[in-house]
Amino acid sequence: MAISQARIIESLEQACSNLNPDEFIYSFLDAYGFPKSTITRLRKGGDNRNVGEGDDIGLKKKLYFRAMPAGTDLDAELDMLKANDVIARNDIRFVIVTDFNDLVAFDTKAEERLETSLSMLDKQYAFFLPLAGYEKAIMYSEHPADVKASEKMGQLFDLIRERNDLSKPEDIHALNVFLTRLLFCFY
Secondary structure, three states, rough: OOHHHHHHHHHHHHHHHHHOOOOHHHHHHHOOOHHHHHHHHOOOOOOOOOOOOOOEEOOOOOOOEEOOOEEEEEEEEEEEEEEEHHHHHHOEEEEEOOOOOOOEEOOOOOOOEEEHHHHHHHHHHHHHHHHHHHOOOOOOOOOOOHHHHHHHHHHHHHHHHHHHHOHHHHHHHHHHHHHHHHHHHOH
């Protein structure tokens, strides 16, 4: 069953406003629609699903969560954790470090970083949407051949316009239609 984004926002807002550091990660997982059985097993400990080291919580192919004392350099801790073998070995998607005032996270697939105060986490809910099954759109840069072809078409447009009397809007439209058809023939 798909989870609504409104429910995610509401659950995150509630988890951050009624902050209980011992329960935060479980509320976070619940907000993103993780099964209650998974959350219960993680809470009780001793489950082979938790790939976290020490007091950390880690779910294979999902997330790795580490809570730190206030005043810790979260950026340095995140960078150290990203380099840890447990992240690569378990194909962790999100690495999260918090001191319960601020939160830093890294999406290993999209290679994006999030830095936010915990009170604003509900505003940043979209960063973690892949946990709920909503993948982010990734924009790809243009292929060099496409860029070169576009430049050549632009030069052709300028050359035709320069060498012919194309001052009326209808003439420009006709030229655009012609170049569109020409481009279609090439592909």
